[in-house]
Amino acid sequence: MKDLPARRLLLVHAHPDDESINNGVTMARYAAEGAHVALVTCTLGEEGEVIPPDLAHLAADREGGLGDHRIGELAAAMRELGVTDHRFLGGPGRFRDSGMMGTEQNHRPGAFWAAGLDEAAGHLVRVIRSLRPQVLITYDPDGGYGHPDHIQAHRVAMRAADLAADPAYGPDAGAPHTVAKIYWNRVPRSVAEEAFARLRRTAPDAFPGIAEIDDVPGVVDDALITAEIDGSAHAGAKTAAMRAHATQIAVDGPFFALSNDLGQPLFTTEYYELARGVPGGDDGSREHDLFAGVPDEDLAPGAQA
Ligand SMILES: CC(=O)N[C@H]1[C@@H](O[C@@H]2[C@H](O)[C@H](O)[C@@H](O)[C@H](O)[C@H]2O)O[C@H](CO)[C@@H](O)[C@@H]1O
Numbered sequence: 001m002k003d004l005p006a007r008r009l010l011l012v013h014a015h016p017d018d019e020s021i022n023n024g025v026t027m028a029r030y031a032a033e034g035a036h037v038a039l040v041t042c043t044l045g046e047e048g049e050v051i052p053p054d055l056a057h058l059a060a061d062r063e064g065g066l067g068d069h070r071i072g073e074l075a076a077a078m079r080e081l082g083v084t085d086h087r088f089l090g091g092p093g094r095f096r097d098s099g100m101m102g103t104e105q106n107h108r109p110g111a112f113w114a115a116g117l118d119e120a121a122g123h124l125v126r127v128i129r130s131l132r133p134q135v136l137i138t139y140d141p142d143g144g145y146g147h148p149d150h151i152q153a154h155r156v157a158m159r160a161a162d163l164a165a166d167p168a169y170g171p172d173a174g175a176p177h178t179v180a181k182i183y184w185n186r187v188p189r190s191v192a193e194e195a196f197a198r199l200r201r202t203a204p205d206a207f208p209g210i211a212e213i214d215d216v217p218g219v220v221d222d223a224l225i226t227a228e229i230d231g232s233a234h235a236g237a238k239t240a241a242m243r244a245h246a247t248q249i250a251v252d253g254p255f256f257a258l259s260n261d262l263g264q265p266l267f268t269t270e271y272y273e274l275a276r277g278v279p280g281g282d283d284g285s286r287e288h289d290l291f292a293g294v295p296d297e298d299l300a301p302g303a304q305a
């Protein structure tokens with residue numbers, strides 16, 4: 001077992017593609033700076049729609065196989081971001097994509113939405129106690145846009161952070177560890193409005209339609225934003241990572257669309273709300289480093305891969 005770098009970031013996401021859409025430049029930046037970046041994806045995205053016609057046969061209501069295919073898409077996306085530690089919660093296929101809210105897939109055996117919270121969180125506690133991350137990123141309580149797997153990923157991540165810190169929990173799951181800072185993915189409304197205005201102005205016909213601002217996960221009033229990560233130096237890596245998720249995402253320059261063909265902005269500054277922990281800034285201004293404020297004694301090797 002080898003010691004990991006002093007700075008360790010853990011991201012918890014629902015499906016392959018969410019990590020690149022929400023945190024592509026953040027992951028690329030910290031990986032490039034030598035921090036250890038670990039991604040836990042909770043499902044394989046088996047119920048997703050498929051954009052390229054020549055891959056349509058992979059869909060769950062056709063031949064199936066989309067989940068296995070998306071494992072490969074995720075691996076390709078991680079190579080573009082320089083991230084080498086990416087895992088599936090409980091192992092590949094342990095929890096199945098639950099489909100959109102209100103669909104019958106929500107209640108299928110194995111669906112992540114139907115999983116027991118503590119059973120699912122127990123898998124993540126082991127990851128937290130071995131990696132010992134100082135920073136964790138996940139969704140807000142609504143999962144960004146209400147998808148059941150996103151909501152469940154939020155619940156599992158927050159519950160696992162609580163259990164990992166509890167000395168009375170799981171003595172066989174590793175030594176207790178408290179994650180110093182937990183962030184939720186956010187987009188400030190003013191930034192979203194300006195980006196959509198630019199999309200309508202410069203590329204009105206790039207896609208068959210244009211999404212609504214509130215279709216963008218996590219859009220909130222600017223006042224709720226506590227950190228911003230300018231990843232313009234890593235814009236190419238994020239774009240390439242999103243392109244790697246070819247069954248789910250179509251990229252056109254600084255814009256993209258999901259399988260609904262509705263154009264939306266590709267953000268190269270990523271925004272966060274500090275949900276737990278002490279902010280690094282001292283005057284209430286936004287942080288520009290997610291590890292800001294983490295005590296020096298916590299920024300040390302000693303975790304295990
Ligand atoms: C970004 C994200 O969370 N994608 C999920 C989502 O996919 C959407 C879903 O298929 C919807 O029906 C489409 O209109 C939309 O364009 C898709 O992005 O839900 C899928 C099923 O749970 C999931 O596999 C996909 O990763």
Ligand SMILES: [Zn+2]
Binds near residue numbers: 014
């Ligand atoms: Zn998702």
